[in-house]
Amino acid sequence: MYRKTYVEIDCETLENNIKEIKEKYNQYKYYIGVVKNNAYGHGIECVKYMIKGGINYLAVSSLEEALKLRNIEKDIPILILEPISYEGIDIAIKNNLTITIDDKKYFDLLLKTKKNIKFHLKIDTGMNRFGLKNKEDVKYIVDNSNDNLYLEGIYTQLSKGIGTEFIREKNNFENITSLIDLNKIPIVHIERSLTLEQHNKLPYDNGIRLGIIMYGFNKKKYNLSWKRKLYNRLTLKKDNFVPSILNLKTILKFYTTVLEIKDVVSGEIVGYGDLYDTKKEIKIAILPYGFADFLFVNTNYVYINNKKYNIIANYMDVTSIIIDDDVKIGDKVEIFGDNISIRKASEIANQNVYKLLTSITNRVPRVYKYKKEIKEVEY
Ligand SMILES: Cc1ncc(COP(=O)(O)O)c(C=O)c1O
Incomplete structure (x- = not known):
């Protein structure tokens, strides 16, 4: 790495997060790690530590993602969550991938062309995204699947997933699958x-799809801001969250370095279009990261040697901050880490953590730390 802007991933904590989840919630047979979009921005190198922790199935969005993953993980089953186009079927078969089916015509086409592939049937319980809503179609697919076109699993994605919404969607699932025997399907994953x-x-249910929680995010563990509390109260109505019993930690930190330092005299401007108008003499540092590295780049401040410094300008590749005499060229800069949590950064950027994490682009190298090993990966 020459440009010292990087994400650091703590793989031991990732492994421990999964062990903790499995220890406290040990009643599932299949722990399906959702690693779409480069493992929620953490990078698919993480997958091997998830498997060490106890993940025994993986899920990604697309055939492309599945193929990249199969390249590094030869044996573990991989489910593609989005239905794939027919022209991808042969390559999916060749790479031992499991597909999602949510359409009777598509199922019939695979049946007619005698494709030999495992699939999970997707049910739509309320999101109106992928999934079947019609119980007769569900029965037809279940009845006509066979050892070649093999029905390995059935699932839905819950929209809100708590309180009354959960009950409504659970009831929808039970209704849409009422003509079939769920006990005869090897993997049922709702949660x-x-x-x-x-x-x-x-x-x-005997499977669970674990996404954001593996990366250390769960409900009720954080001191939410009054804005978030109000939002939760208004949107979640009377539903209250059950307090977490899990001891999880986030695993991602994001750093850059002071590349240059400049004095700016009173009356000068900083940035395009007079972005920052100096009223008095200031010292600024130029940092090598911008919105091409991290979309929600304006998180207001960064930390250098545990001290806070305000951001005054962001560009495609660069960010400028106001500094004092304590800051030196080459100092490590925390974009988020020990002083600025990802939760906090996401609140400042007014985005949820899913968006924040997946907006760190592949231009940023990921550095994986596991015990004494350090490995740098460019995606
Ligand atoms: C189909 C499906 N299952 C599971 C997940 C994981 O969700 P979460 O990260 O909330 O656990 C996602 C995430 O978007 C998804 O689309």
Whole structure:
């Protein structure tokens, strides 16, 4: 790495997060790690530590993501969550990938062309995204699947996943699958990170899809801002969150370095279009990261040697901050880490953590730390 802007991933903590989840919620057989979009921005190098922690199935969005993952993980089952186009079927078969089916015509086409592939059937319980809503179609697919076109699993994605919404969607699932016997399907996975802690396991569920929780984010553990509390109260109505029993930690830190330092005299401007108008003499540092590295770049401030410095300008590749005499060229700069949590940064940027994490682009190298090993990966 020559440009010292990088993400650091603590792989031991990732492994421990998963062990902690499995220890406290040990009633599932399949722990499906959702690693779409380069493992929520953490990088697919993380996957091997997830497997060490106990993940025994993986899920990604697309065939492209699945193929990249299969390149590094030869044996673990991989489910593609989005239905794939027919022209991708042969390559999916060749790479032992599991597909999602949510359409009767598509199922019939695979049946007619005698494709030999494992699939999970997706049910739509309320999001109106992917999934079947019609119970007769569900029965037809279940009845006509066979050892070649093999129905390995059935699932839905819950929209809100808590309180009354959860009950409504659970009832929808039970209704849409009422003509089939769920016990005859090897993997039934309804739950995701949020619902794991908020509800008891459903009797027919034996798998859980773990996404954001693996990376250290769960509900109720954080001191939420008054804005977030108000938002939760208004949007979640009367539903209250069950307090978390999980001891999880986030695993991602984001750093850059002071590249240059400049004195700016009173009356000069900083940035395009008079972005910052100096009223008095200031000292600024130029940092080598911008919105091409991290979309929600304006997180107001950064930390250098545990001291806070305000951001005054962001560009595609560069950010400027006001500094004092303590800052030197080459100093390490925390964009988020020990002083600025990802939660805090996401609140400042007014984005949820999913968006914040996945907006760190692949231009930023990821540095993986596991015990004494350090490995740098460019995606
Ligand atoms: C189908 C599906 N399952 C599971 C997940 C994981 O969700 P979460 O990160 O909330 O656990 C996602 C994430 O978007 C998803 O689309």
